[in-house]
Amino acid sequence: MAVHDETNQELRLFQTGEHPCGYWPERQARDLVLDPQDERLGTLYPMALSWGFRRSGDLVYRPHCQNCRACVPVRIPVARFAPDRSQRRCLARNADLECRVLPAERTDEQFALYQRYLQHRHARGGMDDHGPHEFDQFLIGSWSHGRFMEIRSPTVDHQRGRLLGVAVTDVTELGLSAVYTFFDPEQDKRSLGTFAILQQIAWAQRGGLPHLYLGYWIHGHRKMDYKRRYHPLEYFDGRHWRQADPGNEALQS
Template sequence: MQTPPEIPIRLFLTQPHECGYYPERQARSLVLDPASPHLAHAYPNAINLGFRRSSHQIYRPHCAGCNACTPTRIVVERFRPDRSQRRCAARNADLDVHVAPAAFSEERFALYVRYLAARHGDSPMANPAREDFESFLVGSWNRTIFIELREAARLVAVAVTDVLPQGCSAMYTFFDPELAARGLGTCAILQQIAFAARSGLPFVYLGYWIDGHPKMDYKRRFAAMQVLRNGSWQDLA
């Protein structure tokens, strides 16, 4: 695997804003210059340093007095599903899996709107426009795929996945809120791991994990997990 070249790029610090995980706290982020023409080249190095992509921005939490957000990744060749994950895979074995370039479609957008209304009905995200979908999920400079899950041709889940030289980044997943019993979020991660394995990519980056936070506990259940601590990737004990 060839190491991406180092490219000078400006770094900005956002203003304080409400933390998405602890509302009583203030959060800030380091953001690579969103106007830089070198974002695509910087992205592989940045993700190894704990950054993530959101829309057109590459960011990393940088909060005063708090370092709870811990970058995570799965070592693909060492991953073995546990019993619960095997059951999830069996429960969804009837679904067809299709990998497509990231792009807008009315079918995908309708599913996205339903998902946000069910999961984030009281937030500004709940009423997205087409431009919001394209900006957040498709982007302009990144290589992104949609791993689609279909039940008898009906779209039921989309795993939005950035493809990098060293692995996949699980950027976002949305699914039919009426099919919660299927465990489509877990199924999507399993499909991303399978795609990375087929593509010879060593890692799947799962974003940030917060020890003890109920919304983040599912990430700990994936075997072969590594976390970025003190500047180096370490196995999560």
Template sequence: MTELAHLKFYATQPHPCSYLPGEQATTLFLDPSQPMDVDIYAQLSTLGFRRSGDHLYRPHCQNCQACVPARIPVERFTANRQQRKILKRNADLTVRVVKPLFSEDHYSLYLRYIEARHADGDMYPPSREQFSTFLLSELPFARFIEFRLAGQLLAVAVTDVLPNGLSAVYTFFDPAHEQRSLGRYAILWQIGEAARLGLHALYLGYWIKNCRKMSYKTQYRPLELLVNQRWTAIT
């Protein structure tokens, strides 16, 4: 196992924050020449690192600590009444795990999702190159989780399978099926899958108190937040 102290990291120049208007962000990246080892990734995930494409990163802003890593300890999770309804509502979906390789089916769904839900964000307009760089990977632990209704693709959860948990990289879904709450269902499915695999947690990325788009993460309890280098449970 590689000692984390021997790893090299690089910080970006300040750039406009994707989550908080008017703020500047700095991102810390693992040296891209470092082979993407699943054990290194697992260790870094406990320190708040995430994957984008073939890169591991973490916010490294000097004057802001708003991005707080969040995870769900799956053995202690109990679905609330609303979440049980979401599970029941989507019980007719079939799930398939595939390699995260390019397909027109996946890209078409991603295109509709970004145009409908994130036209005001820095991922708009979507493109094949952006989709490929962001979500496709030949890394052995990367997965696309497909959710289909009678063969029709409704949602894809991009997920990494690590020794210490699942890491929910990104989810995109058909905006025409908003009543199904597909984004929330994908999280609930991954919680169940992590528990089935005997893993500790589902890593959800960052929670930001003043970002409305991040507020959904606190609906999963207990939720653990990485504060002052310690995972602290919010029950």
């Protein structure tokens, strides 16, 4: 399949064969993928985000399943975001933590935390045997716009605090994209996943960027349904981004 970008240059899209769905194992999935050999991928990526695509390593894809439309691209218009009571409690609970944005370069400390997270959250899920190469391939890639936002315990006596979480985040002129977050599985009470998103929202606001892209929302999926808790929220209907609210049928079906 070929389409044209804003400069009227041809883009090649491929449809993958069927493969087991990563969200509903009993279902078969397919994806639309931008040509992985296209040397313009890094330049095209922001536009692809606006079309509901997502990045995994060097792969820019969007679910395109024959009989399922469960994956709904969503984003937060950060200028209008207001945390709810639960999110304000999360911010207060983690007010002692320190966040800093770094180049997307793997460290031994980050990789050790990544392994612990996968072994706890995705045991026997196909990712828990990831090594350094898989880390780089999945989270960084060769043309990445990515940054690593580290979340650490407080600095004491000029000694850097313990690494508690990393939010892998792509930076584009259209906004930030939350690629993946991993954190200390022993820190459940801190709700570090929520805290990371709130910090990414604040990061986008400071940078004057319009959106934080959250990837795909899936109704009823225990690991994906949390995204509807951020308001306001916009969803992509295949042609346009539209405002969603808690009762919007577009996020119920």
